[in-house]
Each structure stands twice: as structure tokens, then as C-alpha cells.
Amino acid sequence: MLGPYEYAVWLICSLLEVAVLVCAFKKDALRRYLFLNVNTAASLVISIARYNILSHYGFTSKEYLYFYFYSDALLTITLYFALVSLYSLVFAELKAARYVRLGTVVLLSGTALFSYAVVQQSSAKLVTHFVVELSQNLYFVGLVLTYVLWAAVLKMRETRMRLIQLILSMGVYFSLFAANFAMQNLYHMRGSFFEYLTPLFGCFLPMSWAYTFWRVPEEARLAPSRLAVVPR
Amino acid sequence: MSRKLVVVFLTMLVLVGAMGLKTAVVAHSDGSLIMAQGGAPQPPIPWKQGGAPQPPIPWKQGGAPQPPIPWK
Numbered sequence: 001m002l003g004p005y006e007y008a009v010w011l012i013c014s015l016l017e018v019a020v021l022v023c024a025f026k027k028d029a030l031r032r033y034l035f036l037n038v039n040t041a042a043s044l045v046i047s048i049a050r051y052n053i054l055s056h057y058g059f060t061s062k063e064y065l066y067f068y069f070y071s072d073a074l075l076t077i078t079l080y081f082a083l084v085s086l087y088s089l090v091f092a093e094l095k096a097a098r099y100v101r102l103g104t105v106v107l108l109s110g111t112a113l114f115s116y117a118v119v120q121q122s123s124a125k126l127v128t129h130f131v132v133e134l135s136q137n138l139y140f141v142g143l144v145l146t147y148v149l150w151a152a153v154l155k156m157r158e159t160r161m162r163l164i165q166l167i168l169s170m171g172v173y174f175s176l177f178a179a180n181f182a183m184q185n186l187y188h189m190r191g192s193f194f195e196y197l198t199p200l201f202g203c204f205l206p207m208s209w210a211y212t213f214w215r216v217p218e219e220a221r222l223a224p225s226r227l228a229v230v231p232r
Numbered sequence: 233m234s235r236k237l238v239v240v241f242l243t244m245l246v247l248v249g250a251m252g253l254k255t256a257v258v259a260h261s262d263g264s265l266i267m268a269q270g271g272a273p274q275p276p277i278p279w280k281q282g283g284a285p286q287p288p289i290p291w292k293q294g295g296a297p298q299p300p301i302p303w304k
Contacts (some may be wrong), residue, residue, distance in 0.1 A: 006273045050272045065275045099239045107243040114251060140250040140257075148246060182257045199273065 002059055009199040010047070016206035017044040023213035029162075032218070035085035036166065039078040040206060046071045069128065073135040080108065080138050083145055086167055089160075090152060107145075111137050143174040161220035162212055169208035176201045 020040045024030045030037055050068060057063040084104045088097055115133040119126060149167055158164060180198060 002273055010272055047272055054272075059273070059275060068272065068275050099235060102236060103239045103243045106240055107247060110244065110247045111250075114247065137251065137254065140254040141247065144246050144250040144253065178253075178257060185258060202272075 005196065006199065009203065010051070013199075013203040013206065014044060014047045016203055016210055017041075017047070019210040020206050020213065023210050027213050027217070029213050029218065033085070033166070033213075035078070035082040036209060039075065039082045040209065042078050043075055043206075046075060066128070069132050069135070073131040076135045076138045076142075077108075080142055083142055083149070083170055086163065086170070087145075087149060089163055090149060090156070090158060090167075107141060108138075111141055139174065139177065142170075143178055146171045146174050159221040159223070160218075161222050162216045162218055164222060165212040165216055166209065169205060169212065172208070173201070173205045176204060 017040050021030075021037060021044070024033065024037050024040075050064070050071065053061075053064050053067050081104075084100065087100050087103075091097070091100060112134055115130055115137050119129040119133050146167065150171055152158075153164060153167060180201065
């Protein structure tokens with residue numbers, strides 16, 4: 001059952017999400033990074049709804065289970081769009097918005113089709129398993145997309161510091177989850193260590209976004225040589 | 233080759249890479265899931281596979297009446 005640690009981490013995470021929205025509003029980044037803020041706001045609203053359901057029906061109830069996994073899929077989709085919005089910002093100067101949109105739709109559709117193909121033969125409750133599978137697959141798509149975006153940032157010698165920080169925070173976030181998941185599966189160390197560690201990772205993204213919006217101004221630029229030397 | 237086709241090709245490449253990575257990561261999976269958006273605690277997963285016997289799946293519907301769920 002849930003102890004004070006789980007509730008404390010949950011509360012801290014929600015407070016950090018409030019901090020992201022406040023910092024974005026104060027630093028005039030609400031509209032420029034709209035999808036990031038939509039993801040944060042959705043996460044905050046869903047956290048409150050999850051708490052309501054948890055307190056009404058209990059941790060092991062079907063209601064909480066269904067709501068948790070369906071809302072997680074929704075959040076993963078908003079996070080995917082937040083990541084794509086960073087692509088749009090990086091490629092804005094190349095006037096590639098049309099191609100980014102096309103890629104977004106094709107990749108999301110492809111992931112959905114793949115998820116459906118995986119679950120369609122083996123599931124009694126098709127929709128629920130599809131939602132969970134889609135959410136899982138989008139995590140890995142997000143992970144690969146973040147690294148591709150980072151390669152593009154290095155190649156194009158992107159200098160906008162705030163944008164770079166946001167991309168790096170996404171990369172660290174996805175990598176933390178993937179590494180944690182792989183370690184769990186590799187060593188089957190369920191129980192104590194990973195179950196304490198995993199909820200903390202959920203706090204990383206709002207913490208890094210709040211820091212970025214608060215401390216890094218939009219005008220801040222990095223010297224290209226500090227990123228990497230890329231031979232042309 | 234048109235730019236649109238290049239975009240479609242690249243997205244498919246990303247999809248294949250991501251699914252390949254997922255397959256590699258979950259090769260030794262015990263059925264646990266990677267999701268943890270927000271700080272909310274993840275509920276126990278009814279379809280988790282492992283050494284332990286699988287509990288009755290709450291949403292398994294059929295003609296027969298559903299048995300009482302132990303954790304309700």
C-alpha cells in the first residue's frame with residue numbers, strides 16, 4: 001500500500017508542475033512553448049483527478065487502474081506533441097513546418113498501427129491493451145526522436161540555450177526511464193530500490209522545465225564551439 | 233525522390249529503430265510497464281507475468297458471471 005514517501009513524491013511532482021506553469025507565465029514562455037505547457041497542465045489536472053479516484057476507490061481498484069493507464073496514454077501523446085513542437089522550433093528557419101507535421105502524423109499513425117497489430121490477436125480487452133501498448137511504444141519513439149533531434153541540434157549548431165536545455169531535459173527524462181526499465185528487466189530487482197526510484201524520475205521533467213523557464217532567458221545563446229565541433 | 237517521401241522514409245526508420253529498441257529492452261521483461269507520467273503511484277498491473285501465478289484479470293468478461301475480485 002501507499003506510504004508517506006509515495007504521497008510526498010506525488011505532491012512534490014504536482015508542485016513542480018505548478019512551478020513550470022507559473023515560471024512560463026512569468027517569463028512569457030506560455031505561448032512559445034505551448035505544447036510543453038499543455039502537457040504540464042494536463043499532467044497537473046490528471047494528478048488531481050488520480051488523487052480523487054485513489055481516495056474514493058482505493059489503490060488496487062479497477063477504477064484507479066483504468067484511469068491511471070488511460071490518462072497515462074493521454075499524457076504520453078501530449079508529451080509526444082511537446083517533443084514535436086521542439087522539432088518545429090529547431091527547424092523553423094528551414095521552413096520545414098509542413099514536413100514536421102507530415103512526419104508527426106505518419107509516425108503517430110505508424111505507432112498506433114503497430115500497437116494494434118501487437119495486441120489484436122492476443123487481447124480480450126482490446127482497447128485497454130491497445131492504449132497501454134500505444135503508450136509504451138510512444139515512449140520508445142520519443143526516446144529515439146529526442147536523440148535524432150539532439151543530432152540535428154549539433155549538426156545545425158543550434159545556439160538557443162533555452163531550446164537546448166529543453167531538448168536535453170527530454171533526452172535525460174526518456175533515457176532515465178528506459179535505463180531504469182532495462183535494469184529492472186535485466187536484474188529483476190523489483191521491490192525496494194526501483195520502486196522508490198521510479199516515481200522520482202517523474203519529477204525530473206517538471207523540475208528541469210521550471211528551472212529552464214526561470215533561469216534561462218529566451219535571448220540566451222550558447223557559443224557553437226561549446227556544443228561540439230562537427231566537421232562540415 | 234520527393235521530400236515528402238523522404239520524410240515518410242525517415243519516420244519509418246525512426247519507428248523501426250524505436251520498436252527494435254523496445255524489443256531489445258523488454259526481451260527479459262517480467263511484464264512490468266515503463267509508464268510513470270507524473271508522480272502518481274503506478275497501480276498493480278493485472279496482466280503482469282512472472283514466476284508468481286497470475287491473478288484473475290478484472291476485465292475478463294464472458295458469458296459466465298464475473299467472480300468476486302479479491303482486492304475490491
